[in-house]
Every structure is written in structure tokens, then in C-alpha cells.
Amino acid sequence: MTSDDSPNAPVRTVRADVRRNRARLIAAAREMFQRDGAGASLEGVARLAGVGIGTLYRHFPTRQDLLEALLADAYGELADRARELAESPSPGDALLEWLRAFVSGITAFPGMAAAAVVSLGGERGEASRPLREAAAVLFDRAGESGAVPPGTALGDVLRLAGGIATVTERDPEAADRLLSLAAAGMIPGAAAAPR
Amino acid sequence: MTSDDSPNAPVRTVRADVRRNRARLIAAAREMFQRDGAGASLEGVARLAGVGIGTLYRHFPTRQDLLEALLADAYGELADRARELAESPSPGDALLEWLRAFVSGITAFPGMAAAAVVSLGGERGEASRPLREAAAVLFDRAGESGAVPPGTALGDVLRLAGGIATVTERDPEAADRLLSLAAAGMIPGAAAAPR
DNA sequence: ACCTGAACACCGTTCAAGT
């Protein structure tokens, strides 16, 4: 899962200490972000990892890059969960259950959900591709079964769930309520077209 | 609207220059936030307002206080709009239309929607009371007409709309799509109960 | 090739002195 075996990547090019520094930085970031949120001091992260601040910047040029390294782990687990739930005989319920896991999985600390929304909507979207591919299977089955309104885009569903996660970071019960509300519809009969 | 004529407030206690400084700070903040987002330099705001940084802190002890002063204006307009729409013969459509105005009204600059979610969910909630009261009339009529599912709380509807605003700050078309999706329901038939 | 950390720039916040 963490191996980078692309065909033409130079073999044995990554020194052991480089790998180790990267792993230490990610572990330190996880700990710091969980304590202080996504805005935690990067100097503190480097200190906790036992490396210089320059090494942090070399591995992760921006804070978002560091956050996406943490998100990649969460995305992996959520992709697994999506593959499991894709077997469900009730695709609509399965999609909703997965969306609950998604919201919960991207709110490990304040600011994580906002970073997830950026990474999901980003141009490159490297980190989130496995997640989106696994979710697409689940989403398409729900669509085929008629559980999702025609014309609905997965990207919009993920963004809406990301928005719910963003505003309920410290309140898991509210997250469940808002997700149920958005799933069932706030105003089911209203005219959908703007203006 | 901006007069503070509470019964036992000391009359003539607010010096003209104090009022003027406050107004200048708000105007400067609006300009700076629109240019740089809600994280704009507070020193820059003070400089643009032509006052010392200490004066900014005296008037607005926290950045959120300054943001809420801007939000109060937006809330006033949205309260007016809610009162107009409360006359509508189609309460469900009126509520959805107002929610569009709400999302649009709290996304004048990046970070405004997040501040709105804080102010709407806050304990004191001074700034947002007029908004919530006017919205409640509209919301209750929609509920009585059956347009809103029984048991739905206005606070949850506002928070959900705030979440949509937060993740679509730079993309008004996405805001419309997500609002339509949440209004109609992402998965209308799914089991609503968590677990 | 990678790491280190000093150096620089910038900002938030407080508070003693002034009016």
C-alpha cells in the first residue's frame, strides 16, 4: 500500500533514512494535529519527529501536502469499506452508511475535513483517487437501484458530505443528524431549479 | 438599526470619535477581508482604518468579533428577505429560495461562512438573533405546509446550509447544486436512523 | 542527495505612556 513500485521508478533510490524521516514526520504530524488541530506548529511537528524544520519542508512543501499524507491513510480504509459495502443487497442504505463512515473518517481533528474537501476537489487529486474509485462503484449501484436521484454527481455528494463534516467537527451527533437530513431531503417537494 | 437605545444605557456616553473609529474599522475590515479573506492581517485593517492596532483590539477583542460585525449587516438584509418571503403562497419554495440567499449572503469572502457557522451555533448568538427569528417564521410556515419533514430543527437546516456555503465559497454554481441536492435528498429512500 | 538550523520576515497581542 505504501510501496512506490511504478515501472520506471529507479530501484533502490530511496535511502532508508529518508523513508524513516518521512514516516516519523507523518506520525508526529498525526499526534500534533490531533492535539492542536490542522494549524499546529510545523516547527513542533519537526521537533517531535526529531528532524530539522528544513527536512519537513523538503518532504512536504506545504501544510496541505502533510495533511494529505494523513488523509491518504484514511482514504485507504474508506476505500476498503466502500468495497465491502458494494456487496450489500440494499445499495441506498449502503451508500448512506458509507457516507457516515466517510464523515467520521475525515474528522479525526479540526481542520482535517477542510483539507479533505480541498484534496477531493483538487486538480491532481492523487491521494483521493483510490477513494473516489471505490466510492464510485457503491454510488453507481445506488444509482442503478434508483436510490439516488438521476443526474446526481458523486463529486457533489462527496462535497456535501465534506461540508457536513466541516461544520460538525466537534459534534458527531450533529454530523449524523445533518447527514440524515441531507439524505432524506430538507424540503423534498420544493422546486429544484434556482431562480 | 445601528442605534443602541436600550432603556438603561447611559445617554450620550459614546463619544463621536469612538463611533467613527468603530465604523472605520468595520469598513476597513470589509475591504481587507474581501481582498485577502478572513485571515487578512489585522495590522493592515488598523492601518487602512487610520487607527492604532490597540484601538482595533479595544473595539474587537477577537477576529471573530470583527467578523460578526460584518455578519450582522448581512444578517439584517437576510432577515428582511425572510420577512418578505414569509408572505409567499408556496412556503417550501420560499424557504429554499431564502436558503439560496443565505448561502450567497454569507460568502462575500473566504472564511466568512465559517465565521457564520460559529456565530449561528454560538452560545451568546447576539448578532444572529434577528436572522434566526425572521427565519423561524419562514421555516415554521414551511413546516406547517408539510414541505419540511416533521422533527426537523431550524438550527440543523442553517448549519447544513452553512456547511454548503463553507465548501463552495469560490463556486456559486456548486452552491446551487449542493443546495438543490440537500433540499431534494441525496438518498431519499434510505433508512434514516444511524447504525 | 539529503539534512540542519540560523536568519529573515511577518504577524498577533499586550500594555505603559500619552491625550
Add this chain to the structure above:
DNA sequence: ACCTGAACACCGTTCAAGT
């Protein structure tokens, strides 16, 4: 009663020197 801005603390980011 309010205003000012110097002073302090802290953090992000770069990059010359070292291994």
C-alpha cells in the same frame, strides 16, 4: 475614557553550510 505604537513572543519559510 480612549488612543497609540513600541515591545515581546511566536511562527513560517528559505538557504548556505555541512555530511
